[in-house]
Amino acid sequence: MVALVVLDMAGTTVRDDGLVERAFTAAIAEQGVAPDDPAYAPMLAHVRATMGESKISVFRHLLAGDEARAQAANAAFEAAYGDLVDAGHCAEIEGAAAVVEALRTAGVRVALTTGFSRATADRILAALGWRSLADLTLVPAEAGRGRPHPDLVLTAVLRLEIDDVREVATAGDTTYDILCGLRAGARTVTGVLTGAHAAEALSATGATHVLPSIRDLPAALDL
Known part of the structure; x- marks a missing residue:
């Protein structure tokens, strides 16, 4: 049964359809990491490897345990993802x-x-x-x-x-x-x-x- x-x-x-990566890119940019930054590619690789994990946990790892930055990045990620959903990308x-x-x-x-x-x-x-x-x-x-x-x-x-x-x-x-x-x-x-x-x-x-x-x-x- x-x-x-x-x-x-x-x-x-x-x-x-790539919404997680798009929202991540927007969120991490607010933390000073743009796509042309050398740190961006390893961060994106970690995001891809940990798909399915709680997003706040991902940002805590990426931002070396800096809770304030992780919370800010997570909030930016959720806002960006939600905006994409509201715009019909869902x-x-x-x-x-x-x-x-x-x-x-x-x-x-x-x-x-x-x-x-x-x-x-x-x-x-x-x-x-x-x-x-x-x-x-x-x-x-x-x-x-x-x-x-x-x-x-x-x-x-x-x-x-x-x-x-x-x-x-x-x-x-x-x-x-x-x-x-x-x-x-x-x-x-x-x-x-x-x-x-x-x-x-x-x-x-x-x-x-x-x-x-x-x-x-x-x-x-x-x-």
């Missing part, structure tokens, strides 16, 4: 909403999770008309820690009163999504190829399945 499916947002159910991965609806119709609970803030997550959900699509939406601040820690999945288990973590399936497009699901003890931890990381990286991290898209998930779960 699968009682709960925990799905990532950007790159898994929501098309990113779309679902084809078939994602139908997958969520089909899972819920089959009696499976669904949680949408993200590394963004609640304000940004809500802007995405509003832009897509998804406010009531899933049973639950979660951001790191509501769970304790973001990915790759297991907190988002375990918080969904607790809030939706799932009896056994072995009744949980997760899906995401990054290695951090895979680690989060594995560390939470999920029965099935699926990587999808519509986002940040390639099949080789997802498999090497321990994904139980690697699928072209979230559209393929119900069949993989025999639902």
Whole structure:
């Protein structure tokens, strides 16, 4: 039995199309690092490698633990990303909403999770008309820690009163999504190829399945 499916947002159910990198570029520029700065390329490489992680954690690393600068950069990032969403640069991965609806119709609970803030997550959900699509939406601040820690999945288990973590399936497009699901003890931890990381990286991290898209998930779960 699968009682709960925990799905990532950007790159898994929501098309990113480079919005994270564009928002990062705007945010780090406010900290004095322009694209032609020698420090920019290594920073962007870290952002790409840690897709799925809580964004404040990423900025804390990039800015050497300077909390004030990290908070300012994170606020600028969230504002830039939200503005892009409001400008219409936001779309679902084809078939994602139908997958969520089909899972819920089959009696499976669904949680949408993200590394963004609640304000940004809500802007995405509003832009897509998804406010009531899933049973639950979660951001790191509501769970304790973001990915790759297991907190988002375990918080969904607790809030939706799932009896056994072995009744949980997760899906995401990054290695951090895979680690989060594995560390939470999920029965099935699926990587999808519509986002940040390639099949080789997802498999090497321990994904139980690697699928072209979230559209393929119900069949993989025999639902």
